[in-house]
Amino acid sequence: MSERLCPRDEADVVEAVRWAVSNERTLDVAGSGSKASLGRHIQTDATLELKGLSGVTLYEPEELVLSAKAGTPVAEIEALVAASKQMLAFEPMDFGPLLGVAPGGGTLGGLIACNLAGPRRPSAGAARDHALGVRAVSGRAEAFKAGGRVVKNVTGYDLPRGLSGSYGTLAAFTELTIKVLPRPETVETLLVLGLDDAAAAGVMSAAVGSYYDVSGAAHLPAEVAGQIPVVAEAGMGVTALRLEGVKPSIVHRRGKLEAMLRTHGTLSFLDEAASLAFWRAVRDVEPFAFPEGGALDTAPAIWRISVAPMAGPAVGAALREIGARCLYDWAGGLVWVEMPGTEPHSARVRAAVAGAGGGHATLIRASAAARAGEEVFQPLDPITGALIARMKSGFDPGRVLSPGRIYAGV
Amino acid sequence: MSGLVMPAPKADVLARRAQIIADLRAIVPGEGVIDTEAEMRPFESDGVTAYRQLPLVVVLPSTTEQVSKVLAYANANGIPVVPRGAGTSLSGGALPLEDGILLGMGKFNRILDIDFANRTVIAQPGVTNLGITTAVAHEGFYYAPDPSSQIACTIGGNVGENSGGVHCLKYGLTTNNVLGVEMVLITGEIIRLGGKHLDSGGLDLLGLIVGSEGLLGVVTEVTVRILKKPETARAVLLGFPSSEAAGACVAAIIAAGIIPGGMEMMDRMMVHAAEAFLGAGYPLDVEALLIVELDGPEAEVNHLIDRVAEIGDGLGCMTLRASTSEEERVAFWAGRKAAFPAVGRISPDYLCMDGTIPRKALPLVLKRMEEMSEKYGLRCGNVFHAGDGNLHPLICYDANTPGELEKAEAFGADILLLCVEVGGVLTGEHGVGVEKRDLMPSMFNEIDLAHQERLKCAFDPEALLNPGKVFPVLHRCAELGRMHVSGGKLPFPELPRF
Numbered sequence: 019m020s021e022r023l024c025p026r027d028e029a030d031v032v033e034a035v036r037w038a039v040s041n042e043r044t045l046d047v048a049g050s051g052s053k054a055s056l057g058r059h060i061q062t063d064a065t066l067e068l069k070g071l072s073g074v075t076l077y078e079p080e081e082l083v084l085s086a087k088a089g090t091p092v093a094e095i096e097a098l099v100a101a102s103k104q105m106l107a108f109e110p111m112d113f114g115p116l117l118g119v120a121p122g123g124g125t126l127g128g129l130i131a132c133n134l135a136g137p138r139r140p141s142a143g144a145a146r147d148h149a150l151g152v153r154a155v156s157g158r159a160e161a162f163k164a165g166g167r168v169v170k171n172v173t174g175y176d177l178p179r180g181l182s183g184s185y186g187t188l189a190a191f192t193e194l195t196i197k198v199l200p201r202p203e204t205v206e207t208l209l210v211l212g213l214d215d216a217a218a219a220g221v222m223s224a225a226v227g228s229y230y231d232v233s234g235a236a237h238l239p240a241e242v243a244g245q246i247p248v249v250a251e252a253g254m255g256v257t258a259l260r261l262e263g264v265k266p267s268i269v270h271r272r273g274k275l276e277a278m279l280r281t282h283g284t285l286s287f288l289d290e291a292a293s294l295a296f297w298r299a300v301r302d303v304e305p306f307a308f309p310e311g312g313a314l315d316t317a318p319a320i321w322r323i324s325v326a327p328m329a330g331p332a333v334g335a336a337l338r339e340i341g342a343r344c345l346y347d348w349a350g351g352l353v354w355v356e357m358p359g360t361e362p363h364s365a366r367v368r369a370a371v372a373g374a375g376g377g378h379a380t381l382i383r384a385s386a387a388a389r390a391g392e393e394v395f396q397p398l399d400p401i402t403g404a405l406i407a408r409m410k411s412g413f414d415p416g417r418v419l420s421p422g423r424i425y426a427g428v
Numbered sequence: 429m430s431g432l433v434m435p436a437p438k439a440d441v442l443a444r445r446a447q448i449i450a451d452l453r454a455i456v457p458g459e460g461v462i463d464t465e466a467e468m469r470p471f472e473s474d475g476v477t478a479y480r481q482l483p484l485v486v487v488l489p490s491t492t493e494q495v496s497k498v499l500a501y502a503n504a505n506g507i508p509v510v511p512r513g514a515g516t517s518l519s520g521g522a523l524p525l526e527d528g529i530l531l532g533m534g535k536f537n538r539i540l541d542i543d544f545a546n547r548t549v550i551a552q553p554g555v556t557n558l559g560i561t562t563a564v565a566h567e568g569f570y571y572a573p574d575p576s577s578q579i580a581c582t583i584g585g586n587v588g589e590n591s592g593g594v595h596c597l598k599y600g601l602t603t604n605n606v607l608g609v610e611m612v613l614i615t616g617e618i619i620r621l622g623g624k625h626l627d628s629g630g631l632d633l634l635g636l637i638v639g640s641e642g643l644l645g646v647v648t649e650v651t652v653r654i655l656k657k658p659e660t661a662r663a664v665l666l667g668f669p670s671s672e673a674a675g676a677c678v679a680a681i682i683a684a685g686i687i688p689g690g691m692e693m694m695d696r697m698m699v700h701a702a703e704a705f706l707g708a709g710y711p712l713d714v715e716a717l718l719i720v721e722l723d724g725p726e727a728e729v730n731h732l733i734d735r736v737a738e739i740g741d742g743l744g745c746m747t748l749r750a751s752t753s754e755e756e757r758v759a760f761w762a763g764r765k766a767a768f769p770a771v772g773r774i775s776p777d778y779l780c781m782d783g784t785i786p787r788k789a790l791p792l793v794l795k796r797m798e799e800m801s802e803k804y805g806l807r808c809g810n811v812f813h814a815g816d817g818n819l820h821p822l823i824c825y826d827a828n829t830p831g832e833l834e835k836a837e838a839f840g841a842d843i844l845l846l847c848v849e850v851g852g853v854l855t856g857e858h859g860v861g862v863e864k865r866d867l868m869p870s871m872f873n874e875i876d877l878a879h880q881e882r883l884k885c886a887f888d889p890e891a892l893l894n895p896g897k898v899f900p901v902l903h904r905c906a907e908l909g910r911m912h913v914s915g916g917k918l919p920f921p922e923l924p925r926f
Binding site: 036078079080081133140147156161163168175177184228229267328351380395402406424 | 659788880885
């Protein structure tokens with residue numbers, strides 16, 4: 019049973035890392051532990067639990083900026099900015115439902131460390147596009163900062179961006195500064211019913227490539243749509259196009275899109291409340307959710323695959339052949355795949371991605387054994403792999419911070 | 429150049445110049461290697477013409493394979509390499525080194541792939557920023573980042589500098605619009621990062637490459653995302669009796685949930701300079717002028733224009749004009765876009781600074797800059813990307829007056845230090861280069877900078893790529909690699925654990 023270290027401030031974090039380095043112990047860098055089963059399965063001597071570093075330290079709505087300690091709950095931040103009619107525009111997904119843990123549990127540090135995003139990713143970016151500044155402790159037991167608190171900043175390397183998605187392997191965040199943006203006044207969703215995957219990709223491409231500012235484009239084959247209550251009764255495939263903004267604009271855009279897409283399939287519509295529920299379900303991949311507290315070793319394997327949007331259906335087709343279910347977001351560029359059983363079928367997934375022009379497949383949900391043995395993230399070419407190993411050596415020469423979480427040995 | 433210290437040239441490299449040139453000719457045949465002083469002269473500086481240096485040799489490769497061989501050769505022989513796009517850097521990022529190869533990427537000028545269905549373009553790095561937009565405009569698409577040098581600057585240079593433009597607040601900088609690169613490391617090894625897909629999982633090397641100022645590798649191919657050009661764009665011109673009032677208007681627009689496509693502020697001096705230069709029709713009785721542009725679907729733009737006008741009205745604006753035609757919108761921008769040449773007409777020389785500040789600090793910063801202007805006896809006008817807090821003070825001086833350049837540089841440094849003091853940063857979009865290199869310690873302490881340098885060490889341990897840029901002192905990687913953690917057993921008894 020590994021030990022839990024619960025620092026209260028940055029100095030404690032420095033001390034904890036110093037202890038690990040001096041004693042050649044490894045640390046699993048964690049926030050609240052809500053995404054503990056994400057990434058490669060690793061065993062460490064102790065868990066460095068950062069949730070004690072909590073609290074918003076700066077929020078200036080008119081400057082579109084917020085700073086908070088790394089362990090601050092995302093839910094607290096989202097509630098705070100919502101009160102000023104703002105949001106985290108990258109729409110960070112909640113991995114809770116997929117990973118069988120309670121929803122709403124993540125921290126800001128975890129959100130950036132895992133570079134979360136949601137359906138608004140194609141238009142608004144991912145977490146890394148909103149990370150303005152960081153304070154962190156590297157594996158050298160040194161606290162450092164990078165970036166700043168302004169949105170336009172090219173002073174030095176963009177380490178805030180580079181550390182987004184590092185899963186705690188280079189440094190443990192202690193405080194982060196992110197960009198916030200105004201919330202859209204309202205939202206509606208135009209649905210095109212009955213399309214197959216390929217036709218849906220064409221419709222989503224046309225819509226996203228139109229003048230009409232589509233801020234979400236998802237396609238759910240019938241068997242997946244049937245599990246989202248607000249669209250289940252359609253009884254067929256659902257292709258959803260989200261429109262956000264001021265009411266007169268939405269009315270105008272919806273009219274234009276309806277005219278454009280009328281010949282492609284039956285059109286339907288979700289109002290604000292239904293839209294919010296629908297896009298949350300897409301964001302959190304609710305159709306593939308696993309019961310809270312269930313043993314992940316028994317859950318169907320889940321992949322998250324990022325490819326060129328028009329290549330999505332080909333990836334889906336290759337995997338549906340073996341009984342997988344797919345949910346397409348990002349106009350087809352993000353394919354969530356639920357395998358028919360616990361077997362990840364990695365070789366098949368990698369081949370499907372390569373065959374579709376390349377991209378990135380991440381094994382999101384699988385047994386600990388599978389995640390310890392399989393390549394969880396997209397395998398690297400040897401040159402890039404060596405480069406990343408050298409980066410690891412620069413930031414964490416003793417390999418004490420979540421070693422192996424992304425790549426074995428790093 | 430005034431007081432700028434570059435790394436001492438390596439005597440052994442200078443001594444081997446003839447052999448190096450012959451070896452490089454074997455890699456890049458014909459006119460791809462330039463070694464005469466007259467022909468190298470055009471490469472001696474970039475957009476910062478105060479700094480000049482002839483390189484050891486200019487190499488203009490035309491294939492990735494040649495780039496790879498040139499870098500591998502440089503690496504094997506300890507020769508510095510300075511990559512260069514169009515040479516429009518405003519921070520001296522492409523300033524040559526006496527003992528260095530200047531690697532010009534101008535021959536990489538082809539667009540390789542246009543994919544409207546996936547909304548991507550793959551371009552070689554020497555394609556101009558505007559060239560990408562031009563290539564996709566017939567289908568109504570464009571490439572969003574629009575630095576003011578976009579007619580000349582290249583996409584490779586944009587990646588190196590993480591270039592911005594007037595539409596950043598809504599559409600992001602280069603880093604938000606680049607999906608992938610092919611890049612050659614100093615070893616000559618070629619890597620590909622990203623592609624037509626969005627986020628890769630795990631570590632984001634691509635995000636570190638963008639804005640690395642040519643210190644990490646040489647980009648030989650870039651994949652960018654393109655966007656549909658907004659259906660409509662309209663601009664509002666708002667004149668205010670004080671910069672405070674104009675600043676309050678900017679804050680109120682954002683607080684109302686409106687993110688304009690562009691939001692620019694000009695101070696009194698710049699308004700007058702622009703008006704005298706081309707008669708843009710700007711009001712001359714205002715202390716600050718705002719140009720707010722809304723873009724998007726027509727119904728939305730019209731709705732938001734009215735709201736912006738209401739906000740301006742409520743905050744005591746003296747002039748309020750909304751464009752009613754495309755010609756009028758372009759006319760509103762003409763004066764702002766001509767700001768630099770307009771200053772060029774009222775002053776023989778000027779320095780353009782590039783700090784970013786939290787917007788609320790604007791009145792304080794403007795007041796302090798006025799005091800500095802008096803102290804140094806130099807005029808200073810201001811254009812300001814008001815939406816994102818990016819300030820471009822233009823310091824007027826005369827290079828023919830002895831000591832005036834040094835005075836202007838000291839004034840500029842004071843402005844940037846002030847930006848840092850109020851919570852901002854040294855550079856918003858022009859890069860650190862050589863110009864702001866020695867100011868880095870005002871923003872970052874030694875530990876901060878050492879962590880950035882360790883990234884450099886992972887890519888370029890011998891510091892051969894663009895040395896003398898970005899970092900005030902580049903430490904040896906071996907020295908940075910050592911770890912000094914002492915203490916053996918550190919029980920930290922007061923740390924809560926269970």
